[in-house]
Amino acid sequence: MKFFVDTAEIDAIAELNDLGIVDGVTTNPSLIMKSGRNILEVTKEICDLVDGPVSAEVVATKAEDMIAEGRKLAGIADNIAVKVPLTWDGLKACKVLSGEGQMVNVTLCFSANQALLAAKVGATFISPFIGRLDDINIDGMDLIADIRTIYDNYGFDTQILAASIRSVNHITDAARIGADVITAPPGVIRKLAEHPLTDKGLAAFMADWEKTGQDIL
Ligand code: E4P
Secondary structure (H helix, E strand, C coil), X not given: CEEEEECCCHHHHHHHHHCCCCCEEECCHHHHHHHCCCHHXXXXXXXXXXXXXXXXXXXXXXXXXXXXXXXXXXXXXXXEEEEEECCHHHHHHHHHHHHCCCEEEEEEECCXXXXXXXXXXXXXXXXXXXXXXXXXXXXXXXXXXXXXHHHHHHCCCCEEEEECCCCXXXXXXXXXXXXXXXXXXXXXXXXCCCCHHHHHHHHHHHHHHHHHCCCCC
């Protein structure tokens, strides 16, 4: 399973990237707003840092404008994945951009039928939003499972990018179902390493070690 980091914060991306666990980055207009940075500048910095796909989202709503923005974003670096919303115009933009050989991430997906359309217009990634479905009392993980089944039924090679991840359980469940990629905030990725029994066990080892009076170095 690939790990993308869902942020536009350079320091957080760099720390995880140094650990070798970052396969890509996703951004969106809200994350760019939170970073306080210029979209073109910060996206270029991220692309220079990370080898894998870096999603940069268009903000136009008409297909022709999305295509123009997508081409400009794609010019930032070879590893840009142009992110378009799952609207009718977004699907048209995906068709054109993916036809030009551009990686495209179709975002704001909330149904299996939307995911089916995205695959048919050549999306590289489909981004079903788990957390936002959970927020309205619909099991986001059921959507991941449905898309996995449908894509496998017909051999679509669009990658399922489980997005809007809010907890470590979302990551476990997405991995169990077979999502190709998860994108999560840095804080959630760091939490994957945490376990109270690890902390308890380490504290006991440290206490016993203290009693030996020894040093390793
Ligand atoms: C994915 O590409 C989105 O940027 C992101 O996962 C949205 O997450 P949120 O619903 O927590 O804002």
